Amino acid sequence: MLSFFPLTAYAEPLARRRAIGTYLISVAMCLGVLLGALNLLLQLLSGGALPDWLTLLRGALLAGVGVAAYSLTRRAQQAAAALLVLLAAVTLLFLLSFSNEISLMLGFGGMLVSISLGALLIGEQTVPYTLIAAALYLFFEPSPPIEGMAETSPALLTLGLPLLLVHGGINYAMARNLRLVARQVTANVEERNVRLAKASADLVQRILGVRLTLDRVLQETVHLVQEHFSDCHEVQLFLVDKDRRNVTLVATTHQANLGNVGSQQVGVGSLSVIGRVTISGESILAREESEVQPYRRSAFLSGTKAQLAIPLRVGG
Incomplete structure (x- = not known):
C-alpha cells in the first residue's frame, strides 16, 4: 500500500x-x-x-x-x-x-462540509475563505424564500449566517488547536532527543575522564539517566548472565534497593517486564491502570505507576 x-x-x-x-x-x-x-x-x-x-x-x-x-x-x-x-x-x-x-439545503450542507474539509486538510487559514464562499452561495442561490418568512429576507440573515459563524468558529478552533498540539508534540520529541544525546555525551565524558571500575560505571549510568529524566522515580540496570538464563540487578538509584544489587535476579523470558524484554529484545511500557496486563509486577518495583524496560545490546 x-x-x-x-x-x-x-x-x-x-x-x-x-x-x-x-x-x-x-x-x-x-x-x-x-x-x-x-x-x-x-x-x-x-x-x-x-x-x-x-x-x-x-x-x-x-x-x-x-x-x-x-x-x-x-x-x-x-x-x-x-x-x-x-x-x-x-x-x-x-x-x-x-x-x-x-436544493438549497443540500447545497448549504455541502458548503458546511467544504468548510470542515478545508480546515482538516489545509488548516484554519482556509476557514475565512470558505465562509465567504458559503455566504455568497446563500446570497445568490436562486431558491424560493423559506415558508413563514418575509420574501425579502435572504436565507443568509435568517438561518444561514448564524449557522455559518458557529460552524466556522468551531472548525477554526479545532484546526488551530490541532496544529498547536502537533507542534508541541514535535517539540517535546525533539527536546527528548536532545536530552538523550546530552546524556550520552555526558556519560562518555565521565567514563573517559576518570578511571572507573565496571560497578562504578554502571552506577554512574543509572544516576546520569535520572539526572536527565527527573520524572523517573527509579532507574535500574540489569545484566544478562553468560548462560542467558537470568538477568541480575547491577545498579539502581533507589537507596532502599541497594541491598538487592547483585542478588536480585529475574528469569529470562519470565512474565515480568524485565523477563519479557530480555527474550523479545523490544521495549515494553507497562502501566498500573491497564486492565489488560500480561506482565507480572516485579517485587522490587511495587508502588510504581508505570514501568519502562529498554533492552541494551553491546556489539550487536
Missing part, C-alpha cells in the same frame, strides 16, 4: 494525516466517477439516452481533479492537492445549485 500512497515526504504526524486524508478523498473522487461511468454504460446498453454535455464535462473534471490531487500528494505537495480538491468542491456546488440540480 505504501508504494501506491507514499508518506515518506511527510515527516510530521499532522502532515502525514493530512496526506492520508487527501489520498482518501482523491481515490473516492476517482471511484465515484468510475461508478458513474459504469452506471452510464448500463443505461446506454439498456437503450437510455446519453446525458447532456455539461454532465459529462463535470464528470471528466471531477476525475481530473482526483488524479491531479493524488499526483500532487505523491510529490509532497499535499497543500496544493487539498486546495485543488476544495476549489473543485465549492465550484461544483455552485454549478449544481444554479442549474437547479440540488
Whole structure:
C-alpha cells in the first residue's frame, strides 16, 4: 500500500494525516466517477439516452481533479492537492445549485462540509475563505424564500449566517488547536532527543575522564539517566548472565534497593517486564491502570505507576 500512497515526504504526524486524508478523498473522487461511468454504460446498453454535455464535462473534471490531487500528494505537495480538491468542491456546488440540480439545503450542507474539509486538510487559514464562499452561495442561490418568512429576507440573515459563524468558529478552533498540539508534540520529541544525546555525551565524558571500575560505571549510568529524566522515580540496570538464563540487578538509584544489587535476579523470558524484554529484545511500557496486563509486577518495583524496560545490546 505504501508504494501506491507514499508518506515518506511527510515527516510530521499532522502532515502525514493530512496526506492520508487527501489520498482518501482523491481515490473516492476517482471511484465515484468510475461508478458513474459504469452506471452510464448500463443505461446506454439498456437503450437510455446519453446525458447532456455539461454532465459529462463535470464528470471528466471531477476525475481530473482526483488524479491531479493524488499526483500532487505523491510529490509532497499535499497543500496544493487539498486546495485543488476544495476549489473543485465549492465550484461544483455552485454549478449544481444554479442549474437547479440540488436544493438549497443540500447545497448549504455541502458548503458546511467544504468548510470542515478545508480546515482538516489545509488548516484554519482556509476557514475565512470558505465562509465567504458559503455566504455568497446563500446570497445568490436562486431558491424560493423559506415558508413563514418575509420574501425579502435572504436565507443568509435568517438561518444561514448564524449557522455559518458557529460552524466556522468551531472548525477554526479545532484546526488551530490541532496544529498547536502537533507542534508541541514535535517539540517535546525533539527536546527528548536532545536530552538523550546530552546524556550520552555526558556519560562518555565521565567514563573517559576518570578511571572507573565496571560497578562504578554502571552506577554512574543509572544516576546520569535520572539526572536527565527527573520524572523517573527509579532507574535500574540489569545484566544478562553468560548462560542467558537470568538477568541480575547491577545498579539502581533507589537507596532502599541497594541491598538487592547483585542478588536480585529475574528469569529470562519470565512474565515480568524485565523477563519479557530480555527474550523479545523490544521495549515494553507497562502501566498500573491497564486492565489488560500480561506482565507480572516485579517485587522490587511495587508502588510504581508505570514501568519502562529498554533492552541494551553491546556489539550487536
